[in-house]
Amino acid sequence: MDRTSYRELRFTPRFWGLVVILGAFVAAAGGIVLYVEHYGHIVTGMNNQIVWGVPHVFAIFLIVAASGALNISSIGTVFGKKDYKPVGRLSNLLAVALLIGGLAVLVLDLGRPDRLVMAMYTYNFTSIFAWNILLYSGFIGIVALYLYTQMARGVPEIAQKSAGMLAFVWRLALTTGTGSIFGWLVARQAYDAAIMAPLFIAMSFSFGMAVFMLVMFMTTGISTRQFPVALRTRQARLLGIFVAVVLYFTAVQHLSAIYVAEHAGVERFILLEGGIYTLLFWGGQVLIGGIIPMIILFSKQAATSGRLVGLAAGMIVLGGFAQLYVIIIGGQAYPLEIFPGFEVSSSFSDGVINAYTPTMLEFGLGIGGVALALLLALGGMKILRIMPDNATE
């Protein structure tokens, strides 16, 4: 039986301080949205070649992390690991908060955000984007239900297990949908690979766990709650495995592409000659987001030092952003092969590496999405009994 008692967070100066900081970022992002909507996307760094930029990196990171954050709850309910149960509620809350934050960025970067309602009543069922609208809204509904079964009194165990199972299956579908946004793009050499879906699922496990742990550190920092050491150590080990899985899928993705002569060009670009993209791939994704945190998490010190674990989680998040930057923007920077076997040139950037210089506006919008997600999570912890109380530990 779950005997943990849960309580709302208390108002403390630190809590308010964090709310004010996050609120400022959200407000700044709101201003940016109005500014961009008025002047057009010309004020951003995006152009006709790089049509998705930094806002999409943030949005997709948050959406991927959202489905991953739910795993902690699934491990407790569906896979029956007792250590994870007390933080199951936080896992669900965070999943919804991250998804809303990510969707907000995605939606507010539209050319016509005022027309979003169109996406609700004119619907194209062959579009993965349109499926994702269903998958995302369904996710929020199902996770809310799951949270209810965890929090309400007198709900039979089986109901909670079923809701958890449904949420787990749904989240796999959701991340498959997110990965397929890229995986099913036949036009571009860097995408058009079925491995995108499992790769994104692996990424969600890793990023979601890392973000969850960072939020645990954040919450324990502004309240009197604690991050149980046993849980932290278990999570650290698991996180190390998830990071290894991401590296594995990344290796398969690139090796299988290198093997096909047609894709050799884009692989040489990303892995060797791509400048910022090559740097972000090897330095950001592989080293900072992969190998170093893996060494930390599998080390003996990780069991005793919360700081070290927090550092590794932070590095994984940074590496995750680097990975998505390489996938999303690096994939567009490489020119489309419209005429194989020819060198091409035109007044519309044919045959050249497409330039992209992100602006502060785009980072502001993206960070605003992260701040919104954290703000929603904090608000949820304040008004609902999400966080376990230390007294019963």
Added chain:
Amino acid sequence: MKNLLTSLLAVLALAIAPAHAQELFPSIPKALGEPHPEGNEYWRINHPALLAHDRDLVVLEGIRDVDASLVGCVVCHAVNGPDQGPVPMPVDAGSPDNSCQVCHQFVAIEIGCFVCHASVPSKEDVAMILPQYSADDEGWRDYMEDLAALQEAPQ
């Protein structure tokens, strides 16, 4: 739906307003061409739905011989403004004197059309909608003179 209701209310208000209160309401500029057979009230209430219906015929099915065409609105309901440069031009939708804006500003509803559509007709547009004007400088001059005469005439 909201737009429809608001315009309905505005038109109702216009209809039942006592004469001395007429100045409160916008004075809608007169238009060139044949009057709408269904009457102005009908069009004032229904123009959003009529335009939305016919735009789908045009865009999706290529049926261009429609009754509610935005080019038609722009040509017949043009308002000449202060002369701009050597060639006189009707005012565009950025001006409060624009026929559409006179009402839309009164009821405080933003017009989405002119984000993409031209709010000032071209010579060809005028000649197409009102064949009495030719699609050249002379036709344009006649058109602008008729617009001016229309607006100077007593209401």
Added chain:
Amino acid sequence: MTSPLHKEKGAELSRRDILKSGAALATVTLAPGVTLMAFGGKKAAAGEDMPADGLKPGARWGLLIDAAKCPEDCSACVSACSAELGWENNGLETDPQWIRKVTLRDKETGRTNSLPVMCQHCESPPCVDVCPTGASFKREDGIVLVNRHTCIGCRYCMMACPFKARSFVFAPVSDQKSIAPRGIGTVEGCTLCVHKIDRGDGTTACVEACTATGNNAMMFGDLNDPESEIAIAVATYASVELRADLGLNLGVRYQNI
């Protein structure tokens, strides 16, 4: 001359008439063979029974471009498109480009070549598949368009297009042509001069301009009409599709690349 876009007449009744005539068109298309011939040829040839408006059922409008006849320094098609449809490219990365001239150089042999690239009007367009709102759509006569009334500006179609045929409008636009509305925050691209096709011009601005230069590198017509010049040309001489490996069945075909 051109048939009017607009007629001044009673709204309600004639609207119903139009819908009815639209339905009649669809029924006629269901009858095979004969109807196709009946609808073939110029609009002027249309008899009294045939509605004078709406798209031509069963048509597949397309272009045939002969790269051998397209000089590298000529961009008449691009200028004509820009003038006809009211877009302007000043060389910025954010400027629109509905049609562009591409210069090719064979990596092995060094032979150079030049040709225009625009929306290829695929039979299975990736942009239509991915569009969440259905704003990116294909008309029954094979023309791929953006319905700007439902476009939300997500740019997924630009990610999906293998030909970079689409541009995004990055800043507010004024002075649009009434035949080619375009505005901030939506995606746009070659319309195959659908306004000209609908009024029965039987050509596009780019083809007209190319013919006027005397190069005659471009041909417009109905690929489904076996009598048409373009159908005869593609049936007689070799022509290719760009990215034929994708199997999209393009409406634009090239010769002598």
